[in-house]
Amino acid sequence: MTPTTQSIQPLVEISFKPSPILNIGANFGPPLSLVNIRGDEHDSLQTDVLRGLLHEQKYLLPKYLYDQRGSELFEEITVLPEYYLTRAEQEILDNHASEIIHRAETEFWLIELGAGSGKKTRRLLQTIQELTVNYNGEISVKPHIRYMPIDISEEFLYESSLALQRDFPTIPMQPVCAEFLQGVEYIVERRNQEQPSAQLLIYFPGSTIGNLTREEASAFVLRLRSLLQPNDAFLLAADMNHTNGKNLHILHEAYNDADGITSAFNLNILHRINRELCTDIPLDAYKHCAYYNAGESRVELFVESTRYHSITIDNCTIPVAAGERIHTEFSHKFSEEMIRNMAALADFSLTATWTDSRKFFGLYWLCAC
Numbered sequence: 261m262t263p264t265t266q267s268i269q270p271l272v273e274i275s276f277k278p279s280p281i282l283n284i285g286a287n288f289g290p291p292l293s294l295v296n297i298r299g300d301e302h303d304s305l306q307t308d309v310l311r312g313l314l315h316e317q318k319y320l321l322p323k324y325l326y327d328q329r330g331s332e333l334f335e336e337i338t339v340l341p342e343y344y345l346t347r348a349e350q351e352i353l354d355n356h357a358s359e360i361i362h363r364a365e366t367e368f369w370l371i372e373l374g375a376g377s378g379k380k381t382r383r384l385l386q387t388i389q390e391l392t393v394n395y396n397g398e399i400s401v402k403p404h405i406r407y408m409p410i411d412i413s414e415e416f417l418y419e420s421s422l423a424l425q426r427d428f429p430t431i432p433m434q435p436v437c438a439e440f441l442q443g444v445e446y447i448v449e450r451r452n453q454e455q456p457s458a459q460l461l462i463y464f465p466g467s468t469i470g471n472l473t474r475e476e477a478s479a480f481v482l483r484l485r486s487l488l489q490p491n492d493a494f495l496l497a498a499d500m501n502h503t504n505g506k507n508l509h510i511l512h513e514a515y516n517d518a519d520g521i522t523s524a525f526n527l528n529i530l531h532r533i534n535r536e537l538c539t540d541i542p543l544d545a546y547k548h549c550a551y552y553n554a555g556e557s558r559v560e561l562f563v564e565s566t567r568y569h570s571i572t573i574d575n576c577t578i579p580v581a582a583g584e585r586i587h588t589e590f591s592h593k594f595s596e597e598m599i600r601n602m603a604a605l606a607d608f609s610l611t612a613t614w615t616d617s618r619k620f621f622g623l624y625w626l627c628a629c
């Protein structure tokens with residue numbers, strides 16, 4: 261998509277002026293407006309499901325795991341004892357947020373891929389807010405710093421941004437409802453118009469990059485790089501693979517928790533299809549299947565049929581064999597070397613790596629220089 265003046269016109273603009281009482285310590289609070297540049301492109305669940313089930317290796321796209329219920333179950337996953345990823349990334353931010361933020365230039369815009377509402381985002385914003393405290397202890401808005409989360413769910417984006425703006429009134433915020441790269445493209449355009457000297461710091465948390473295939477991930481990094489200027493930076497979070505000593509059962513159990521929450525999360529995709537497409541996939545015929553494939557450095561998730569049945573969608577009847585697996589998600593894992601190589605191919609250079617104490621998870625500063 262080539263940037264045009266039209267493509268950067270907000271389609272929806274919601275304004276919110278925080279009540280003055282929420283701005284104790286600041287003379288004024290920035291208004292919160294949300295920009296929606298998504299247009300009316302929408303997912304076609306039926307087309308995607310049909311295409312996936314007619315493929316030789318049946319699959320369902322992982323984005324369909326995240327309906328309301330799926331998102332709630334994922335939140336539950338993040339606090340499971342077996343699911344170390346979220347806590348490991350949090351540990352890294354707890355220990356290094358200040359170093360990370362101080363690596364950025366004086367004028368920077370923090371872009372987050374995915375609406376941030378949780379602890380990780382708060383840790384970064386807290387550190388940024390500390391930069392806004394003057395020598396005499398007064399807090400003031402720093403107009404040369406901005407926080408801009410990008411998310412495809414407008415409602416979730418707005419709610420989470422509102423809560424963050426209330427808690428961090430000195431940081432100007434501009435949520436952008438868009439696909440990630442579309443949102444970055446829009447923000448680059450605005451940076452060029454409004455503050456060409458601002459550095460963009462693109463934070464991609466959660467090891468969400470692992471959901472993409474290796475090819476898609478490389479293409480994503482390449483496309484992101486092509487939008488950025490030499491001074492900009494990409495702060496990439498990625499779960500580590502087994503090659504620096506992480507035990508294979510740690511990886512296995514993170515996706516096979518004792519309480520069955522990951523199982524419920526995975527199988528929920530079938531509930532969703534039944535509900536939204538009025539199909540009658542026999543839910544009791546399916547079980548959760550997830551394992552670490554060391555050769556590919558990834559966890560592979562499937563829903564596995566325990567008996568023969570067929571699924572009818574739009575006059576199409578698709579047989580499913582006993583023991584047949586339908587692929588639902590990949591969770592790719594990365595060594596530091598893999599990150600370095602993927603970065604180099606896209607003309608990014610890895611200039612800092614942070615990990616948690618167990619070296620389970622990595623946070624990488626990729627410089628667009």
Ligand code: AVJ
Pocket residue numbers: 337345466467468470471514515522525589590591592
């Ligand atoms: C949100 C994609 C990072 O891959 O660990 C967790 C999703 N799936 N348990 C991951 C997930 C099953 C998660 N990501």
